[in-house]
Amino acid sequence: MTKQASVSIAIDAMGGDIGLDTTLAAVITAQAKHPDLFLILVGEQAAIKSHQLFSKIDLSRAEIFHCTQVVDMDEAPANVLRHKNDSSMWKAIELVRDGKAHACVSAGNTGALMASARYILKMLPGISRPAICATLPTLHGHVHWLDLGANVDSKPEQLEQFAVMGSELTRAVDNNASPKVGLLNIGEEAIKGNDVVKEAGKLLQNAPINYIGHVEGNDIFLKKELDVVVCDGFVGNVALKTVEGLAKFIQKSLEAQYKRSLFTKIAALLSLPVLKRLKTTIDPRMYNGATLLGLQGIVVKSHGNADAFAFANAIKIARLEVKNGVIDKIRDKLPQPTTSLENNKSS
Amino acid sequence: MTKQASVSIAIDAMGGDIGLDTTLAAVITAQAKHPDLFLILVGEQAAIKSHQLFSKIDLSRAEIFHCTQVVDMDEAPANVLRHKNDSSMWKAIELVRDGKAHACVSAGNTGALMASARYILKMLPGISRPAICATLPTLHGHVHWLDLGANVDSKPEQLEQFAVMGSELTRAVDNNASPKVGLLNIGEEAIKGNDVVKEAGKLLQNAPINYIGHVEGNDIFLKKELDVVVCDGFVGNVALKTVEGLAKFIQKSLEAQYKRSLFTKIAALLSLPVLKRLKTTIDPRMYNGATLLGLQGIVVKSHGNADAFAFANAIKIARLEVKNGVIDKIRDKLPQPTTSLENNKSS
Numbered sequence: 001m002t003k004q005a006s007v008s009i010a011i012d013a014m015g016g017d018i019g020l021d022t023t024l025a026a027v028i029t030a031q032a033k034h035p036d037l038f039l040i041l042v043g044e045q046a047a048i049k050s051h052q053l054f055s056k057i058d059l060s061r062a063e064i065f066h067c068t069q070v071v072d073m074d075e076a077p078a079n080v081l082r083h084k085n086d087s088s089m090w091k092a093i094e095l096v097r098d099g100k101a102h103a104c105v106s107a108g109n110t111g112a113l114m115a116s117a118r119y120i121l122k123m124l125p126g127i128s129r130p131a132i133c134a135t136l137p138t139l140h141g142h143v144h145w146l147d148l149g150a151n152v153d154s155k156p157e158q159l160e161q162f163a164v165m166g167s168e169l170t171r172a173v174d175n176n177a178s179p180k181v182g183l184l185n186i187g188e189e190a191i192k193g194n195d196v197v198k199e200a201g202k203l204l205q206n207a208p209i210n211y212i213g214h215v216e217g218n219d220i221f222l223k224k225e226l227d228v229v230v231c232d233g234f235v236g237n238v239a240l241k242t243v244e245g246l247a248k249f250i251q252k253s254l255e256a257q258y259k260r261s262l263f264t265k266i267a268a269l270l271s272l273p274v275l276k277r278l279k280t281t282i283d284p285r286m287y288n289g290a291t292l293l294g295l296q297g298i299v300v301k302s303h304g305n306a307d308a309f310a311f312a313n314a315i316k317i318a319r320l321e322v323k324n325g326v327i328d329k330i331r332d333k334l335p336q337p338t339t340s341l342e343n344n345k346s347s
Numbered sequence: 348m349t350k351q352a353s354v355s356i357a358i359d360a361m362g363g364d365i366g367l368d369t370t371l372a373a374v375i376t377a378q379a380k381h382p383d384l385f386l387i388l389v390g391e392q393a394a395i396k397s398h399q400l401f402s403k404i405d406l407s408r409a410e411i412f413h414c415t416q417v418v419d420m421d422e423a424p425a426n427v428l429r430h431k432n433d434s435s436m437w438k439a440i441e442l443v444r445d446g447k448a449h450a451c452v453s454a455g456n457t458g459a460l461m462a463s464a465r466y467i468l469k470m471l472p473g474i475s476r477p478a479i480c481a482t483l484p485t486l487h488g489h490v491h492w493l494d495l496g497a498n499v500d501s502k503p504e505q506l507e508q509f510a511v512m513g514s515e516l517t518r519a520v521d522n523n524a525s526p527k528v529g530l531l532n533i534g535e536e537a538i539k540g541n542d543v544v545k546e547a548g549k550l551l552q553n554a555p556i557n558y559i560g561h562v563e564g565n566d567i568f569l570k571k572e573l574d575v576v577v578c579d580g581f582v583g584n585v586a587l588k589t590v591e592g593l594a595k596f597i598q599k600s601l602e603a604q605y606k607r608s609l610f611t612k613i614a615a616l617l618s619l620p621v622l623k624r625l626k627t628t629i630d631p632r633m634y635n636g637a638t639l640l641g642l643q644g645i646v647v648k649s650h651g652n653a654d655a656f657a658f659a660n661a662i663k664i665a666r667l668e669v670k671n672g673v674i675d676k677i678r679d680k681l682p683q684p685t686t687s688l689e690n691n692k693s694s
Binding site: 138139149152153184185186193194195197216217219220221222231233234235237238239240242244245246247248249250252253254257258260264266267268270271273274277278 | 485486496499500531532533540541542544563564565566567568569578580581582584585586587588589590591592593594595596597599600601604605607610611613614615617618620621624625628629
């Protein structure tokens with residue numbers, strides 16, 4: 001690593017639906033944007049070197065870490081743990097464990113990434129399971145939302161851990177001294193909420209966070225005074241994917257309407273700048289990169305079908321978390337006193 | 348009831364955020380649309396008669412059922428059960444129980460409506476709890492989705508009951524001989540789903556429905572071969588409200604973008620027909636009216652803040668369910684042999 005490049009990130013270069021075409025293009029974009037980045041391209045050396053984009057990479061701030069295997073997008077986590085210890089995903093995580101990278105980014109299969117990261121990095125003391133935390137655009141900026149699918153049937157104590165981790169992440173990356181944390185619940189029913197949420201609500205009142213109480217689904221995108229949303233991974237995953245479905249449905253309906261006649265085609269043409277700006281506001285690529293929280297190291301998961309722009313955003317998120325010492329900040333807020341086992345020192 | 352008017356529906360005229368302004372306007376709209384409707388306006392007689400819209404109601408196909416109380420929008424269900432037995436909501440449901448109306452429609456508070464309906468109408472034999480089922484527009488038409496908040500922590504057997512009820516509702520109102528029923532689940536996690544969903548999946552394979560297996564959140568709006576979506580009420584309520592939040596966020600962002608400059612204002616003007624048609628496609632008012640399934644009678648819940656157009660749609664849904672004998676069809680598919688206790692005969 002050169003003196004200038006102070007943040008080192010391991011890239012699972014072979015991961016994702018597309019692999020090198022995406023990851024190498026994203027590396028070029030990220031290098032142009034962030035002079036302090038040093039990127040370790042983990043993957044098959046020959047394939048990387050012979051790729052047409054390789055010549056555009058600044059090798060004073062990047063290097064190849066050779067390995068021979070690739071984790072398939074539908075491969076069972078158990079199989080990866082047993083038979084894919086020389087895969088680009090596995091090695092990228094090991095580089096974090098060994099202190100050779102401050103973070104890693106992968107667009108590989110979520111289950112395999114989670115299982116491998118837990119096995120290689122271990123959990124932070126006091127955290128039982130990792131949570132997936134993503135950033136979403138809202139009417140008033142953005143929110144951090146977790147868990148989005150790492151866990152099902154979470155216990156109240158786990159929801160409390162998610163809340164603390166989400167709050168510390170937000171403090172670190174948003175420069176927000178006291179993030180407002182809401183617990184996702186329902187309001188329709190007389191009983192208002194299930195047993196786990198009710199119990200978690202009590203725990204959160206005494207947690208080291210700025211707890212604002214229950215929030216409902218519509219609050220996620222509309223409520224001004226909300227920075228972190230906490231829920232079980234089953235609920236979060238369903239809600240997030242339902243939202244993705246609606247966004248695609250609206251987009252497709254709009255496109256179909258604009259194609260109806262010459263008049264609507266002209267209207268579409270004139271509306272292009274408006275629609276483009278809207279698309280930028282809610283572009284999921286702008287928010288690509290979910291953090292696996294709770295590990296002794298920074299692991300950022302990109303969407304499997306991310307393009308280079310989106311994957312570069314995931315790299316940006318990893319960089320931000322390194323620079324702001326997210327892991328240290330989370331560790332400091334956890335109940336148990338810990339010894340320093342961490343590999344990630346932010347610079 | 349006149350010979351022409353063959354479907355009798357009790358209207359909770361005082362319910363909802365706005366009350367008579369909305370419900371009476373909706374009654375006028377519904378009468379104009381459906382000559383076979385006879386509407387019983389349940390509420391304070393003096394207030395109804397002195398309302399400016401009253402003169403426009405066709406009294407050959409409507410009558411007032413006087414009562415003295417109103418259920419507040421935030422009133423506790425227990426309070427309604429004890430002290431509000433002469434409310435417009437309570438009496439509307441009683442008219443269904445007593446065979447004087449085929450169905451009732453209320454925009455009143457959900458918890459109170461559910462508790463009152465369970466108490467007055469009783470559950471269908473074999474059904475332990477009611478489920479809230481709503482219709483949503485999708486890329487390929489619409490889906491019926493339940494439960495949307497009547498229950499939390501549903502057991503696998505309850506999810507099976509929801510599936511059967513949703514399937515029969517869809518068969519009845521959509522003239523769909525074999526509705527495709529999906530069980531909402533997550534796909535990210537290695538384990539894929541929580542224990543309840545896994546167990547429910549097994550039950551659904553032997554249920555008298557066309558079970559197509561697990562679906563994910565994004566499938567709700569995008570999957571072509573999907574008519575009924577089944578989930579626990581906590582998950583359904585959170586996902587539905589999150590979707591409502593996103594729709595409002597997109598709408599507000601679009602409006603803000605179009606107001607930026609003279610150019611974008613012109614673009615907006617030209618785009619009006621397109622945007623209006625899109626709005627019609629995804630207009631929640633077009634789909635207002637959720638059915639409380641599992642009761643010995645038809646109860647349709649309108650959004651509390653529904654306008655006259657939306658409330659008229661809820662009346663339309665109730666009418667359709669009466670005409671298609673939804674309750675009988677559900678009863679026929681339930682495991683236990685039952686005696687005919689039902690008040691609702693479709694005509």
